[in-house]
Amino acid sequence: VPLQDAEAAAEELERAVQVNGMVGVQIGANVNGMNLDDPSLLPFFQVAEKLQAPIFIHPDNVPALDRIPRYNLRNFIGNPLDTTIAAASLIFGGVLERFPNLKVCLAHGGGFVPYQRGRFARGFKVREEAKLRISRPPDDYLSRMYFDTVIHFEPALRYMVETCGARRVVMGSDYPAAMGDPEPVQFVASSRLKEEEKKLVLSENARELFRLDLKT
Amino acid sequence: VPLQDAEAAAEELERAVQVNGMVGVQIGANVNGMNLDDPSLLPFFQVAEKLQAPIFIHPDNVPALDRIPRYNLRNFIGNPLDTTIAAASLIFGGVLERFPNLKVCLAHGGGFVPYQRGRFARGFKVREEAKLRISRPPDDYLSRMYFDTVIHFEPALRYMVETCGARRVVMGSDYPAAMGDPEPVQFVASSRLKEEEKKLVLSENARELFRLDLKT
Numbered sequence: 204v205p206l207q208d209a210e211a212a213a214e215e216l217e218r219a220v221q222v223n224g225m226v227g228v229q230i231g232a233n234v235n236g237m238n239l240d241d242p243s244l245l246p247f248f249q250v251a252e253k254l255q256a257p258i259f260i261h262p263d264n265v266p267a268l269d270r271i272p273r274y275n276l277r278n279f280i281g282n283p284l285d286t287t288i289a290a291a292s293l294i295f296g297g298v299l300e301r302f303p304n305l306k307v308c309l310a311h312g313g314g315f316v317p318y319q320r321g322r323f324a325r326g327f328k329v330r331e332e333a334k335l336r337i338s339r340p341p342d343d344y345l346s347r348m349y350f351d352t353v354i355h356f357e358p359a360l361r362y363m364v365e366t367c368g369a370r371r372v373v374m375g376s377d378y379p380a381a382m383g384d385p386e387p388v389q390f391v392a393s394s395r396l397k398e399e400e401k402k403l404v405l406s407e408n409a410r411e412l413f414r415l416d417l418k419t
Numbered sequence: 420v421p422l423q424d425a426e427a428a429a430e431e432l433e434r435a436v437q438v439n440g441m442v443g444v445q446i447g448a449n450v451n452g453m454n455l456d457d458p459s460l461l462p463f464f465q466v467a468e469k470l471q472a473p474i475f476i477h478p479d480n481v482p483a484l485d486r487i488p489r490y491n492l493r494n495f496i497g498n499p500l501d502t503t504i505a506a507a508s509l510i511f512g513g514v515l516e517r518f519p520n521l522k523v524c525l526a527h528g529g530g531f532v533p534y535q536r537g538r539f540a541r542g543f544k545v546r547e548e549a550k551l552r553i554s555r556p557p558d559d560y561l562s563r564m565y566f567d568t569v570i571h572f573e574p575a576l577r578y579m580v581e582t583c584g585a586r587r588v589v590m591g592s593d594y595p596a597a598m599g600d601p602e603p604v605q606f607v608a609s610s611r612l613k614e615e616e617k618k619l620v621l622s623e624n625a626r627e628l629f630r631l632d633l634k635t
Contacts, residue, residue, distance in 0.1 A: 240489075283535050362574065
């Protein structure tokens with residue numbers, strides 16, 4: 204991706220938010236296979252931070268296809284994998300360190316990140332390559348991210364809320380994908396989460412993330 | 420892999436267990452990039468089931484390298500990814516359906532499987548490709564698997580025990596890898612698991628899995 208594309212994207216984001224009143228933007232978990240920590244993309248993230256526009260990251264053009272050609276594993280594994288690589292690139296690649304107020308929301312319950320975050324933390328402790336572009340442990344950057352609820356398993360929803368924080372989980376539907384949750388409100392409402400947690404996940408977090416009270 | 424290799428591996432497994440008294444076998448999560456549901460590997464799994472020899476699956480030769488070249492993500496993401504593909508191949512590829520008494524243990528807390536198992540279940544429900552080789556939902560096969568504790572995050576350990584079952588989690592160290600757990604007993608013992616769960620994870624499950632009471 205040539206530099207001017209990221210700058211054009213940043214300009215379009217600015218127009219969408221300031222002229223058209225959009226509350227945020229969705230991007231792919233990679234740009235034609237290029238990870239999100241590529242320096243050419245910095246202008247985009249800079250403008251997103253300035254606008255306080257949340258970025259929703261959804262998989263696209265997933266990796267490892269040679270190993271997941273069958274049984275639709277391309278979706279079941281490839282999609283959360285792509286999101287995981289995006290999150291790790293933003294964390295270890297220093298994007299979240301450089302833009303501390305960037306608001307990032309990960310699709311599908313954050314891919315594989317919430318469950319294996321201890322592996323990221325352990326890696327930062329024992330492997331020098333993990334410290335190339337960041338000064339603090341990965342959990343410090345991870346704790347600023349948001350996660351949608353499209354995880355299809357109630358204990359995983361509770362785990363997400365327990366470990367990422369009730370203020371970091373936002374109801375998602377993945378509509379109209381077949382792999383989405385056809386009853387996303389019910390999924391949260393019927394869970395064993397506390398009532399105040401359900402309220403946050405179902406409405407308050409989105410109001411704050413998308414700054415809905417400041418609009419209209 | 421030519422057929423005779425899997426047959427040679429099966430013969431060696433038989434010798435190791437019956438002549439040398441080994442309690443099980445460790446294999447890679449793939450064979451030179453070939454997934455574990457390849458029909459050429461069936462003779463190996465058949466003998467492992469017959470011998471009641473547990474198979475420990477550890478990543479090796481990980482996929483998606485083009486997307487994870489930096490920050491040691493090759494290990495942090497690639498390793499659990501490889502294990503995840505192995506588990507999904509055994510499940511969706513019908514290996515566990517064909518060999519119902521096969522005992523499989525997954526490294527590193529089962530990779531990404533325990534957290535995203537709902538996605539597997541949803542996929543089986545809505546995507547025909549997921550039903551090509553299995554007759555029952557993926558959870559039915561997943562519930563027979565074992566998981567080691569090398570997850571580096573106490574809430575993830577509790578989540579694993581809650582969702583996979585206290586009888587399915589076995590203490591692991593990953594010794595001598597830098598990414599291993601240098602205090603694997605302490606990790607479990609100091610967790611918020613119940614005392615009876617700790618006892619299972621730290622000793623009883625391994626005794627049963629490796630049939631230690633029948634040896635010596």
